[in-house]
Amino acid sequence: MSVQQLRINQERLWQSLMELAQIGATEKGGVKRLALTDLDKQGRDLVVSWGxxxxxxxxxxxxxNVFMRRAGRNPALPPVMSGSHIDTQPTGGKFDGNYGVLAALEVIRTLNEHQIETEAPLEVAFWTNEEGSRFVPVMMGSGVFCGAFSLEHAYAATDTAGLSVKDELQRIGYLGDQVPGQHLVGAYFEAHIEQGPVLEDAGKVIGVVPGVLGLSWYDCTVTGMEAHAGPTPMGLRKDALQVATGIMQEVVNIGNRYPPYGRGTVGMVQVFPNSRNVIPGEVKFSMDLRNVTAELLDTMHQEILAFIEQRSRDTGLKIHAERVSYYPPCPFHPDCVEAVRNATAALGYSTMDVVSGAGHDAIYTARLAPSGMIFVPCKDGISHNEIEDAQPAHLAAGCNVLLHAMLASAGVVQN
Structure with a gap:
């Protein structure tokens, strides 16, 4: 069999996914395996045993962070790495993160089976606490790895019970010795379910991911005055909720003004005093703006702040908006994007470009090494949900693309 004809074992990949999914399995068919819990230890131990x-x-x-290496002919070359995470949301599914790790492992198993040697080493990686469900910040392991925040900051993070990251790492036996970031990476690929509906809606099998949307998160507070809903005339009210809803609608309008990748979302609202017959005196809410370039995201940022300032002048109400988080857009390396695109074309899968709207560990690896992603469809675009699902054939297709993209990057030894 020529290298071009090489394909992974679909059944073996599926069975590995299903076996890992039994650790933390929920009654609704999902997985609850929070970072650094006993269940996470069991999942880690299983994957390491497979490695x-x-x-x-x-x-x-x-x-x-765990790195599992297959030697290459030239050990001086940095490894071509692939992976993701195996921690889940409290109501997580079988595929988010897990697919990326086990697809990378299936690449290794396939190469072993066919006795194919690469020039550069290959590595399977899984990163600590990507989800951020138990500890913040999210994407903790890859974030520390690339220097986005310090090891000490991550160690000090605690869960709701006051347990720290460092103590829990030590407790489950995964407090390693290597200094994060001193592990060289030649290139990084991450296979993932899309976590959205675009591929399924378009009837495509492979999403080539040119980059990840940047995001700006804000906390906004509108301050008015509580008053009785009956005796207070409409024209004399200082209704914080009515002013807030105008801003909320503008967030959505701004998202719609900058297609195809503009996003505007209000996901959290707190109304005070939240009483049926009291005019709201204070409203706190979140604002989430996203787009594919820093320039577009900055334009959206300026527009929402200008709108808020004008609303405050028009209504006389105090409005405070604070940006609480910012992740710049992350374009992936052209070489990695091209490797995915070429592999997809050679394999004959239907494809389209899909910019990721969610965060992934690849965002952080891209700061240190050429990185790229491969998307496959998930049923109804649903993820972070126990009913998360994907077709075995689609998962195998993404893994085949991963196989050939990694081989193109690592180089095949010709015997």
């Missing part, structure tokens, strides 16, 4: 069985050497760094 050892495939002949991989194991390295764990000080934030608990």
């Amino acid at each position: 050892r069985a495939a002949g991989l050497s194991i390295t764990i760094d000080q934030i608990g």
Whole structure:
């Protein structure tokens, strides 16, 4: 069999996904395996045991990131890496993150089976606390790895019970020795379910991911005055909710003004005093703006702030908006995007470009090494949900693309 004809084992990939999904399985068919819990330890131990069985050497760094290496002919070359995460949301599914890790492992198993040697080493990685469900910040392991925040900051994070990241890493046996970021990476690929409806809606099998949307998060507070809903005439009210809803609608309008990747969302609202017959005196709410370039995202930022300032002048109400989080858009490396695109074309899968609207560990690896992503459809675009689902054939297709993209990057030894 020529390298071009090489395909992964669909059944083996599916069975591995289903076996890992039994650790933390929920009654509704999903998975609850929060970072650094006993269940996370069981999941880690299982994946590491599979790596050892495939002949991989194991390295764990000080934030608990795990790297499983298959040697290449030239050990001086940095590894071509692929992976994701195996921690889940409290109501998580079987595929988010897990697919990326086990697809990378299936690539290794396939190469072993066919005795194919690469020039550069290959590595399977899984990163600590990507979801951020138990500890914040999200994407903790890859964030520490690339220097987005310090190891000490991550260690100090605690859950609702006051348990710290460092203590929990030590407790489950995944407090490694390697300094994060001292692990060289030649290139990084991450296979993932789309977590959205675009591929399924378009009837495409593979999403080539040129980049990830940047986001700006804000907390906004509108301050009016509580008053009795009956005796207070409409023209004399200082209704914080009515002013707030105008701003909320503008958030959506701004998202619609900058297609195809503009996003505007209000996801959290708190109304005070939240009483049926009292005019609201204070409203706190979140604002979420996203787009594909820093320039567009900055334009949206300026527009919402200008709108808020004008509303405050027009109504006389105090409005305070604070940006609480900012992630710049992340374009992936042209070489990695091209490797995915070429592999998809050679394999004959239907495809389209899909910019990711969600965060992934690849955002952080892209700061240190050429990185790229591969998307496959998920049923009804649903993720972070126990009913999350994907077709075995689509998962296999994404894994085949991953296989050939990694081989193109690592180089195949010609015997």
